[in-house]
Amino acid sequence: MDDELESLAGLGAGTSPGDIADWLARLINDGELAPGDRLPTVRAVANRLGVSPATVSQAWQALSRAGLIVSRGRAGSFVRAPDAAWLPPRTQGLAGYLGEARLDLSRGTPDPLLLPDLSRALARVSASAETSSYHDLPVIPELEQVLREAWPYEAETITVVDGALDAVSRALESVLRFGDWVVVESPGFPPFFDLVETLGARPIPVALDESGITATSLSAALGSHPRALILQPRAQNPTGASLTAGRAEELARVIRSHPHGRGLIVIEDDHSGQISTAADVSLGRWIPDQVVHVHSFSKSHGPDLRIAALGGPTALVDPIVARRMLGPGWTSRMVQRILHDLLTDGQSLDQVTEARRQYFARQRAVAAALSGWGIEPARSDGINLWVPVHDELSAVMQLATSGIRVAPGSPFQATQATDAGARQFVRVTVGLVRSDAADVAAALAAAALPHPPGSHSLEQRWS
Numbered sequence: 001m002d003d004e005l006e007s008l009a010g011l012g013a014g015t016s017p018g019d020i021a022d023w024l025a026r027l028i029n030d031g032e033l034a035p036g037d038r039l040p041t042v043r044a045v046a047n048r049l050g051v052s053p054a055t056v057s058q059a060w061q062a063l064s065r066a067g068l069i070v071s072r073g074r075a076g077s078f079v080r081a082p083d084a085a086w087l088p089p090r091t092q093g094l095a096g097y098l099g100e101a102r103l104d105l106s107r108g109t110p111d112p113l114l115l116p117d118l119s120r121a122l123a124r125v126s127a128s129a130e131t132s133s134y135h136d137l138p139v140i141p142e143l144e145q146v147l148r149e150a151w152p153y154e155a156e157t158i159t160v161v162d163g164a165l166d167a168v169s170r171a172l173e174s175v176l177r178f179g180d181w182v183v184v185e186s187p188g189f190p191p192f193f194d195l196v197e198t199l200g201a202r203p204i205p206v207a208l209d210e211s212g213i214t215a216t217s218l219s220a221a222l223g224s225h226p227r228a229l230i231l232q233p234r235a236q237n238p239t240g241a242s243l244t245a246g247r248a249e250e251l252a253r254v255i256r257s258h259p260h261g262r263g264l265i266v267i268e269d270d271h272s273g274q275i276s277t278a279a280d281v282s283l284g285r286w287i288p289d290q291v292v293h294v295h296s297f298s299k300s301h302g303p304d305l306r307i308a309a310l311g312g313p314t315a316l317v318d319p320i321v322a323r324r325m326l327g328p329g330w331t332s333r334m335v336q337r338i339l340h341d342l343l344t345d346g347q348s349l350d351q352v353t354e355a356r357r358q359y360f361a362r363q364r365a366v367a368a369a370l371s372g373w374g375i376e377p378a379r380s381d382g383i384n385l386w387v388p389v390h391d392e393l394s395a396v397m398q399l400a401t402s403g404i405r406v407a408p409g410s411p412f413q414a415t416q417a418t419d420a421g422a423r424q425f426v427r428v429t430v431g432l433v434r435s436d437a438a439d440v441a442a443a444l445a446a447a448a449l450p451h452p453p454g455s456h457s458l459e460q461r462w463s
Contacts, residue, residue: 235382383431
């Protein structure tokens, strides 16, 4: 560690709290400091770098907020060992940033203050958890009717499962064989990448723009004869892109006309539908026999409801239902009745409408403020904003110094970038920015824009 301190001072690197935190984070991420390694004391670092102990202490606090180090009182500070080994690899990469923060914009979760009140629905649900048979239909009829009325195309069969990821997982398990190729959006949702690899399949990344997956990219991917395509039609995580009807029709045409397209199964994860301002679009309108459409209610009604609807051709959905009968059997009918109440109660509907309006306003406020700093993120829907930065790790650490946590962009990339000039990003859950959008944007700009070491005019303005 002494050698690294000498190197830092000798190279004339910046010695602000953000610079010091950035430097140490790189040593940890590069493996030069291993989990469990003890860090030098704050005073030792301060003496070596010629800065005040308060400056180093701020850097240590930022590293702790980012989940990279842990303090053990008089024993000192140590590189933090992964404490969520039960999580898949890329999800661990996100969960590592779980320390305390003044403003946590890293999690991709909805604002709890914008979720509909459950008390009315709970009061109307029967107090007894009963079912007349273990072989009853897996979805209660009244909920199925509401789901069908809102479905973006006429699906043969609709059922409910335990959340969007459960739906995608079961759909993939039912169609994949070991070694199959799966088309995935990149950037995309990290658990999808982990899931594909866990099932012994291989990902094919495709590019997307503000209107969704590009037709050219999909056509090239079909050349590998993939078995499945996972796409997010609205408020794509992390970019916030939403599929337009024109783009959806174009993608369906590419699939239908390509020699390897006929055997492709499209799995659509519409996880933010009810808080999205975009129209409900599905490739099932044009190729219904190849599409499994998933509609989740986690972002609009609460992640802990753990319920999503899954619809598609009977030949694809029935095997999923049959397999669930050998496991959980069905999604709790009490939860189904709660969801049905929330989807039909006027007050709950108004609350979701207001949440959608609030998220839209927050998106626009942060994006407009960033534009004032010369940063132009792509048009985004839902709760997340994909912000370009000069250096991902530096941006994460500079923001942690300011007490703000964001998600690093790397876990959202399907493959490790090898181009040194590749653009870097962070994902910011702007749906949680209830106020002070201008101040948050200033902090983001200070972290995102390149600046000489020790030059922190934007940070000074933020603080």
